[in-house]
Amino acid sequence: MAKQFDVVVIGAGPGGYIAAIRAAQLGKSVACIDAWSTADGKPAPGGTCTNVGCIPSKALLQSSEHFEQANHHFAEHGIEVKGVSLKLDTLVGRKDTVVKQNNDGILYLFKKNKVTFFHGTGSFVSQSDGGWTIKVSGKAEDELVAKHVIIATGSSPRELPGLPFDETQILSNDGALRIPAVPKKLGVIGAGVIGLELGSVWRRLGAEVTILEAMPDFLAVADQQVAKEAQKALAKQGLVIQTGVKIGEVKSTAKSVTVPYTDAGGAEQKLVVDKLIVSIGRVPNVDGLGLDTVGLKRDERGFIAVDDDCKTNLPNVWAVGDVVRGPMLAHKAEEEGVAVAERIAGQHGHVNFATIPSVIYTSPEIAWVGKNEQQLKTEGRDYKAGSFPFMANGRARALGDTTGFVKVLADAKSDEVLGVHIIGPMASELIAEAVTIMEFRGAAEDIARICHAHPTLSEAMKEAALAVDKRTLNF
C-alpha cells in the first residue's frame, strides 16, 4: 500500500535534505529519498556536496595545506621539522571519516526532525486526487503519495565528448578525490573553481600540475583585478595555467594520458600526464526521474524549468539546487530548499540571488559577492572603489600570509555597497560581513563606522570601506 506524506523530497543533497528538515519543522509529514550509497551499499545522504564535493575537497585542501606549511613555511616561524613525509592513505582516510561524519549527521537530523528516509531511486508514476505517486526503487520497493514533491536531484560531472571518465586515468571530481598515489604529472582541463581547488591539492602534495583552460581570460567570472592577483599567486606556487587553448583528441593508455592542444598563440602543443582531471562543468541529474511520464518541462539547457519561486510547470511540483538554473553552489541549493518548504507551508520564502557569495578555496582564498568592476562598467553605473592590501594588515603579517586585498565597490551617490571582492587569507569567512551589509542594503560608510576587533583580518574590510572615501588609516 502507498505511504502518504504531505511532502516527498527526491534527493538528499544540501537542497533536498535542508528542504525536508525545514518542511518537517513547519509541521509537514515528510519523506526524503536518496540514491547515494557507500561502497558497501549503505545510505550516504548529503549528495555531491558531502560525498564528492564541498566537504571532501575542503578536507583534502586542509591536509595538503598543512603538508605545504610543514615543508615550506614552518622554518619562517623558527620551527624545524626534518623528514616531513606523506602518508596518503591516512590523509585520504581522514577525508573519508569527515565525509562519513556528515552522512551520519544527516541521518541523525532526519530522525530528530521526523523525516522518513528512503534509500533508493525516486521516480514519478502518476498524479491523482491524492497527489503525486512516487516509486522508490532500492533494496526494497516502496510507493509514496504526496501533495507536494520537491526535486533536488543535483548534477553530475560533464564528460569531454568521446572521453568517458574511467576514474583511473580520466578523472571526474570523484576520482580526483581518491587518487591512490601522488601522480608525478597531473593534467587538469578546466580552470574553474573545481579544477583550481583539486589542482591545488595535488600540487601541494607533490604533483607537477598543468591546467588547460579554453576561455581566453583566467577566472573570467571574478573581478579582473582579483583574477590577475590569483593567477600571479598560483603561478608562484608552481601551478602552470594556460588559457585560450583548444583541446584536441585526448589519448589515454594504462600508463599515461596525452592531451594535444593548440595554445593561445596558435602553436600545436602536447601535454603528457599520468592522470587527467576533467572539470568542464556539470549537467543536471534528470534521467530516470520519469519526467516525461508526467510532462515535466525542462529548459533549453536540460535543467528542470522553474520560475523565480522554484515552481515547475506542474502543480505542487518544485525543483531546487543544481538541477535548476543559477549558480551550482551548496548554499544556493539550501536557500532554495528552505524557501520552497516555507512556500509549501503558506509562508513567503525568498532567495536573494544578488547576495549569493562565491568562494574559491585556493591559497590565497578568493571570495566575492555582488557586482565586479567589469559588470559595473558595462552597466554604466557610477561607482567608487576602495581597496586595502593584506600586506598592511597586522594580523595578516602575524599569520605570515599577506597576499591579496579587499576591494569594496559602492554606488557613487548613495554609497550603497554594490560588490565586495577579496583575495587573501580566510576570504571565505570574511565575505560573510559583506553579504550581511549588502542584504541590509548598507553603505560603505556603515562598514567603515563599525568597530572591528584588532588585530583581525576583518579590519582589512573596514579599511577598504574607508578607502572608498579615500580615508584609510593604516595604508
Ligand code: FAD
Ligand atoms: P546534490 O548535492 O548533487 O545532491 C543530489 C542528490 O540527489 C544526490 O545524493 C543524488 O544521488 C540524489 N539523486 C539524484 N537522482 C535521484 C533520484 N532519481 N532518486 C533519488 N535520489 C537521487 N559548492 C559550494 O557551495 N561550496 C563548495 O566548496 C563546493 N565545492 C565543490 C567541490 C566539488 C569537487 C564539487 C564537484 C562541487 C562543489 N560544490 C561546492 C557544488 C555543490 O556540491 C553543489 O552545488 C551542491 O551539492 C548541489 O546540491 P543539490 O542538493 O542540488 O544536489
